[in-house]
Amino acid sequence: MLGNLFTYTIHLHGTLAANATGNIKLPVAASLISVAACGSNANNGLLDVGTSADRDGILSAVDIGDSNTPTEYDRADWDGALATAGDPYHFDKGSILAWDLDYDGASGTAAANVTLTLTFLEG
Template identity: 40%
Template sequence: MQGTHFTVSYHTAGNLAANHSFIFKVPFDCQLIGVSAAASNASSGILDVGYTGALEAYVLNMDVGDSSVAAILDEPGDFVDDNFPHIAALTNIICTLDYDGAGGTAASDFTLVLTFTEG
């Protein structure tokens, strides 16, 4: 493994009743190389990851894992444009969870872990 890797985590407890957005910035250029997402129940949750102005630029309509078994994106082809997304320093990164996948079962105890490499 080369380079410096780091993770960003997000968790919301309980049965969700609305969509959630998790927004942050990284102070240096990086690449998104992994996404792990799960709900504790058999939910219909859908995750998008992007930035201000393009909310689905990196990850589009990822079905989150069910029953505490995480769904994983970790290959270039898992991401939009079949590449690990390169993200410029100070980009406003936005992760959006459609908590019930447009009317399905609401996610409970949602956990998201993003893995990045610096550069």
């Protein structure tokens, strides 16, 4: 933890052959302030971020970065039905952040060695 900031990092090793999903139960109340994602190759991966009730409610089908260069999204980029662009998305303690990765977009190049980093502000 860095001051009131903390991160969750997820790494998916190897070339993906199927979509991936995950859920994180937050141990404290926190606001999501940024999402960064990339693969180690040039890829067509797409990422959704939301809640267990609306899995693309914060970010919907955004590109992940290529060749180990993360694409970063922050509150100005939130485009899901649950979020307001420009406002950090707030989670209560015990809420679930959900993410889905479409490994190859619309049958494009599969992502490899994907890393997701979610940054939160506690409180």
